[in-house]
Amino acid sequence: MVAGGLKMRGELRKKQILDCAKTIFSRKGFYDTQVDDIVEMARIGKGTIYQYFRNKEDIFLTLLESFAAEWEKFSQINLREITDGPPFDSYHINYLYARISKTLQFFQEDPERSNIILRMGPGVNIEFDRYFKHFESRIISAILGDIRLAQRLGNISKRINRELLADGILGAVYRMAHTLFVVEREKYAAGNYDEHLRQIVLVFAHGIFYQDL
């Protein structure tokens, strides 16, 4: 029972399936998504999906691939435009601003896409969000305390979004930890990461404590 009994051209149908898949994957994650869910939402037969994709994994991978292509396109088109309108005095800061801003815009553009991508990224981990929240809240509140202290002492702007900053710091730390201790474990095993760590901290320290200078 095709929706309306119509026969769609291949690419169209494929896109339709991917659209539904995106919604469901975003809502339930890869493992808790059933092919039936997608089939039902797309209002197609159970077998139809297998004419366009080898299996459930293939659907997910195709989605990721399309995300990558979208980002490519996204970042290519607009980078220059933004460097034109200068929110900051320094060219370099504007450049970094553009980069970060673009990335954020990309994620803002499509929440479902964001959810799928970020669910997978180190330092985000939404799959088990509600369980992790408990764990993370402790770290977050510690960082928040630090920030509040600095604000009280006048070293940091009182208008800053504390929660967001704390989130950013945690995300950065998480990810660096993952790289250092999981991905590149051997390389840094010797403990020669101290100097790197010093530098990284400086980045945040300068940023946080002297930003209003």
Added chain:
Amino acid sequence: MVAGGLKMRGELRKKQILDCAKTIFSRKGFYDTQVDDIVEMARIGKGTIYQYFRNKEDIFLTLLESFAAEWEKFSQINLREITDGPPFDSYHINYLYARISKTLQFFQEDPERSNIILRMGPGVNIEFDRYFKHFESRIISAILGDIRLAQRLGNISKRINRELLADGILGAVYRMAHTLFVVEREKYAAGNYDEHLRQIVLVFAHGIFYQDL
């Protein structure tokens, strides 16, 4: 005494199961881990595990809970010691340094635990990792380009670990994006996040470009 001995054995058994679970979860992630895997590694009967845990999820949650407790303990004990030995001139930088440093040490201490918390544990099929890396590498290399440019222009130390810094920035951006656009979507939907973004960027910009000042 006997009862205490038995209870003790029970606690030991529970810990043994959790230890095995940690290894397997770290290796295969939550979904691809089968209860059988844990049972086999722990060399216990299949039914035994259900005398200590309600179900598979309970094992995972208990693990997370123990991680939280471990972090609590870890950060309480040593935080002060470190603030004593001052790597930086400023007290506040030292404080932040201690916080980040401690967190990193925590993750360094136990790679399996790190893997579960930071990535693989709740994550998705390892197979997807490849694709995900492919996606991220594009963003990372863009950021790396920015950093290299700044280094060439003399605005940023040439001794900095570019890869690590880029990783940190991406981690921060990822997480903030998730908070802004997934978790707190409604709150920021109006687009009033511009000012926040400006501030966040400033943190990184100052940090990166003026760190050697």
Added chain:
Amino acid sequence: MVAGGLKMRGELRKKQILDCAKTIFSRKGFYDTQVDDIVEMARIGKGTIYQYFRNKEDIFLTLLESFAAEWEKFSQINLREITDGPPFDSYHINYLYARISKTLQFFQEDPERSNIILRMGPGVNIEFDRYFKHFESRIISAILGDIRLAQRLGNISKRINRELLADGILGAVYRMAHTLFVVEREKYAAGNYDEHLRQIVLVFAHGIFYQDL
């Protein structure tokens, strides 16, 4: 819901499953047999069967393996006994008699087993029996005509079981054809099988036409 709620020891349960599988495979053939059929007959859970066998194919293969073992045992034990009681004058004929007789007995012993084995053998082809009957009947009736002619001319005993003989001849021819033209195609492609054919025919010819000598 185990039969009677009992837990069987591994080997016993495996044997029980194989017994049921034999019956069903014999009745419906490999492809038309569903795992559910076996499960239902064995009155076990659907999953139980997969604790003893990797998959449906494994069940079938294990069955074949056991048949081979059974034949081994069967032919070893009794061969001597039979050569003692001599139905024919010649020792060699007795020997051949024993061989053929034993094989036939083996097949007679267990009709289900026979059905499975013979269903697969070249020259038997039961799987599509009813369709093949139509085709084969023509060949058979031709051979029957030959035999009848020979009987009328007095060259062959009138008491012989014509149908059985015709069947045997067809079976022999089928199998030789299969070997010659399918299995060992290249070897005999050159047409050098003429001499062999001559000899084979002689075997049957002498046998048929001079058997009463």
Added chain:
Amino acid sequence: MVAGGLKMRGELRKKQILDCAKTIFSRKGFYDTQVDDIVEMARIGKGTIYQYFRNKEDIFLTLLESFAAEWEKFSQINLREITDGPPFDSYHINYLYARISKTLQFFQEDPERSNIILRMGPGVNIEFDRYFKHFESRIISAILGDIRLAQRLGNISKRINRELLADGILGAVYRMAHTLFVVEREKYAAGNYDEHLRQIVLVFAHGIFYQDL
């Protein structure tokens, strides 16, 4: 004329489908052949096949039917010619020779057809073949031993193709066993097959041991 042309095209199309089906069925057997395979090889649309055949079974049956017709034609035309050129002295041996020879020629003519009729067509997964061979090799080697013994004792020509003879004997025995113990089970259940068996053995025995007389 036009209509005739179209019909002709129809017949041609049907033949083309059957030709492809023959190749695929021969290669993969009935069950492992997918309609898609045939469709792809015939380079026609998936629906087209159902305008010429009711279903997959109908294709197979039509093929068998055509084989029967081919054999009919084959044996009618040439049987007489061959009985003329007498390889043997006796008219009856020549006649039998012609019969067997013709049948073998029929199978030699078209290997794919042979494969379908003799084995693979209706048969089982090719994978099983290996196991089945393993089983049969034991019986075959036993028969081979008998033949070798007879050759050493001088009762049987040393120039005979032992493997082929053993194959023929096994084929005959298989088929008779099937008839006796599967198809006509009740009829022979009483054990009154002894006399028949005696006669059958005699056919082979005379043939094998006195063929050079």
Added chain:
DNA sequence: GATGAATGAGGTTTCATTCAT
């Protein structure tokens, strides 16, 4: 407490067939 055989709901995937174009 400990065991592991048994379970069966629930998931993915296949493929002969249909039917709108």
Added chain:
DNA sequence: TATGAATGAAACCTCATTCAT
């Protein structure tokens, strides 16, 4: 007549959980 996208029943198989021993 020809097509091939769409179908969905039906098959196989998995695995967290139970429960008799």
